[in-house]
Amino acid sequence: MTALLYAALSLAAQAEPTVLLADGFDGGPGVDRGVWETETHRQGRGQFGEMGEVGEDGVLRLSVSDDGEGGFAQELIKTREAYLPRPGHTLVFQARLRIPHAQEGIIHAFWMYEQSRRDGAMRSDEIDFEWLTTQTAGAKDDPVLVSSYIDWNVDERKYETLRDPVYGSHVGDSVKSGADTADWHIYTLTWRQGALDTFIEAEDGSQRRLVSYRGDLVPDGEMHLYLSSWVPPVDWTEAHDEDFQPRAEGEGVRSFPMEVDWVRVAELPD
Numbered sequence: 001m002t003a004l005l006y007a008a009l010s011l012a013a014q015a016e017p018t019v020l021l022a023d024g025f026d027g028g029p030g031v032d033r034g035v036w037e038t039e040t041h042r043q044g045r046g047q048f049g050e051m052g053e054v055g056e057d058g059v060l061r062l063s064v065s066d067d068g069e070g071g072f073a074q075e076l077i078k079t080r081e082a083y084l085p086r087p088g089h090t091l092v093f094q095a096r097l098r099i100p101h102a103q104e105g106i107i108h109a110f111w112m113y114e115q116s117r118r119d120g121a122m123r124s125d126e127i128d129f130e131w132l133t134t135q136t137a138g139a140k141d142d143p144v145l146v147s148s149y150i151d152w153n154v155d156e157r158k159y160e161t162l163r164d165p166v167y168g169s170h171v172g173d174s175v176k177s178g179a180d181t182a183d184w185h186i187y188t189l190t191w192r193q194g195a196l197d198t199f200i201e202a203e204d205g206s207q208r209r210l211v212s213y214r215g216d217l218v219p220d221g222e223m224h225l226y227l228s229s230w231v232p233p234v235d236w237t238e239a240h241d242e243d244f245q246p247r248a249e250g251e252g253v254r255s256f257p258m259e260v261d262w263v264r265v266a267e268l269p270d
């Protein structure tokens with residue numbers, strides 16, 4: 001892991017990372033509830049509630065499934081710990097994952113989030129890697145949507161605004177990853193004060209930078225780390241697939257996972 005971190009960051013070899021979280025999901029059958037928790041709200045067209053399944057292969061599967069009652073079940077894990085880079089330090093968030101199905105109309109995400117009431121509204125900070133399977137299913141050069149939200153107004157939602165007193169800030173870039181997300185890759189997000197960088201690394205060790213944000217495009221509040229799979233709302237037209245509908249009771253249950261081999265969080269001194 002140390003070599004990966006150094007390579008991804010191009011940092012001086014004398015920097016020693018402090019590992020804050022390393023979970024290989026090798027202790028099944030479930031995730032470690034001392035590290036992870038979940039949420040139980042509706043989002044998009046489905047309902048969160050479960051934390052996925054850990055297989056004997058040491059892989060966590062976070063799925064969208066038919067709930068057997070005519071709806072969609074969605075899965076999410078979230079660190080109990082919240083993270084914020086200290087001055088002079090970089091936080092490195094990594095996940096090795098793949099999306100091995102070809103069902104459109106699902107979003108799989110590796111992301112960070114926190115919300116609280118401030119400046120007269122419920123506001124959120126957020127950093128996302130998101131894969132829209134309408135765009136990745138059956139494709140090879142898959143786009144990944146990288147987004148940053150700063151003091152974004154959860155109740156008065158507006159996109160592509162910057163430091164708006166009502167709406168807050170949002171910036172998002174859909175970039176070609178040069179990769180097929182059906183294959184294993186390591187996705188890296190580095191966050192230090194005023195700087196956010198994202199990378200993809202393939203099995204052969206080749207790496208590429210995806211998106212970088214600087215200055216006021218970078219969140220400055222502590223956030224939890226999340227992984228989740230969900231069905232977007234109908235009005236997110238780039239992500240929605242009208243042919244993807246939940247099966248009725250008795251028609252059988254399908255399951256469409258994101259597979260996560262490991263997650264790591266480390267801190268590096270500048």
Ligand SMILES: [Ca+2]
Pocket residue numbers: 024025026057058059260261262
């Ligand atoms: Ca594993």
